[in-house]
Amino acid sequence: AQSVSQHNHHVILSEAASLELGCNYSYGGTVNLFWYVQYPGQHLQLLLKYFSGDPLVKGIKGFEAEFIKSKFSFNLRKPSVQWSDTAEYFCAVNAQNNDYKLSFGAGTTVTVRA
Amino acid sequence: DTAVSQTPKYLVTQMGNDKSIKCEQNLGHDTMYWYKQDSKKFLKIMFSYNNKELIINETVPNRFSPKSPDKAHLNLHINSLELGDSAVYFCASTLGSRRAEAFFGQGTRLTVV
Numbered sequence: 001a002q003s004v005s006q007h008n009h010h011v012i013l014s015e016a017a018s019l020e021l022g023c024n025y026s027y028g029g030t031v032n033l034f035w036y037v038q039y040p041g042q043h044l045q046l047l048l049k050y051f052s053g054d055p056l057v058k059g060i061k062g063f064e065a066e067f068i069k070s071k072f073s074f075n076l077r078k079p080s081v082q083w084s085d086t087a088e089y090f091c092a093v094n095a096q097n098n099d100y101k102l103s104f105g106a107g108t109t110v111t112v113r114a
Numbered sequence: 115d116t117a118v119s120q121t122p123k124y125l126v127t128q129m130g131n132d133k134s135i136k137c138e139q140n141l142g143h144d145t146m147y148w149y150k151q152d153s154k155k156f157l158k159i160m161f162s163y164n165n166k167e168l169i170i171n172e173t174v175p176n177r178f179s180p181k182s183p184d185k186a187h188l189n190l191h192i193n194s195l196e197l198g199d200s201a202v203y204f205c206a207s208t209l210g211s212r213r214a215e216a217f218f219g220q221g222t223r224l225t226v227v
Contacts, residue, residue: 034215038155043118043204044218088155092216101170102147102216104157 004093006105014113015083021076021108023091030096033074035065038088038107047089050074061085086112117141120205120219127195128227135190135222137205144209145169146188147216148180151202163188195226 007022025031032051036044048059055067065076074091091105118139127133139146147170148160162170163182177193192199202221208214 036218043220044157044206044216046215049215090157099170101159101162103159104149107155107157109155 004091004103004105006089006091006108008108009106010109010111012111012113013081016080017112019076019078019081019085019110021089021091021110023074023076023105024072025074025091025093025095026072027093027095027098032094032100033065033067034092034094034102035059035063035074035076036090036092036104038090040087044090047076081110081112083112083114086110118205118207118217118219120203120222122222123220124223124225126225126227129195129197131195132191132193133195133224134192135203135205135224137188137190137219139186139205139207139217141207141217142209143207143214143217144185145207145214146182146185147206147208148188148190149204149206149218151204151221153201157204161188161190192224195224197226200224200226 005024034049035047037047038044047063048057050057050067058064063078088107090107094100094102120137145164147162149157151157160174161180165185166182179191182188202223204221205219206216208216
């Protein structure tokens with residue numbers, strides 16, 4: 001089955017450390033890619049999105065992601081995390097050959113220690 | 115001026131009951147969704163409506179019935195609630211269904227006891 005995979009289930013790091021979260025998808029053809037964040041007890045919010053063009057996209061709160069088509073990947077990065085980045089991070093994909101249904105990865109819990 | 119609002123935020127009910135969750139969006143979007151987030155935080159799409167028409171109906175027990183009275187509202191009715199229905203249910207909306215960012219509601223935490 002076609003899917004979205006997030007490699008890390010739980011990441012723990014200290015403030016000022018760099019963060020990279022992996023995301024791979026298995027859909028062929030045209031895809032649109034998203035990263036969402038869910039802070040504790042809150043709803044999902046969009047961090048960034050990629051539709052076309054420059055494969056390096058910048059989002060809110062200092063996050064960026066790189067689309068590598070040959071690797072079917074869309075990894076999320078932040079050079080220096082803060083305690084307030086503690087949250088659940090979800091990669092999501094909608095694909096032309098999946099009727100553009102927005103499918104989510106299993107999520108990565110990020111805990112930033114002060 | 116909440117963009118996507120769900121009610122109630124919390125719902126505790128007994129097995130076998132019937133309950134509804136309501137969702138409204140004031141963004142002028144034409145497509146609305148219901149997602150279920152289980153205890154492991156996994157998000158799974160359940161239904162999607164575009165301009166009041168059902169366009170996505172994933173493998174969901176037929177005890178779950180969505181209803182869209184207009185394109186700004188998508189309600190979820192659940193019959194004969196079971197323990198396994200306990201989860202957080204999120205409503206979302208988009209303008210169109212392809213390149214659009216999805217806006218999510220605050221979620222409804224359903225606990226079946």
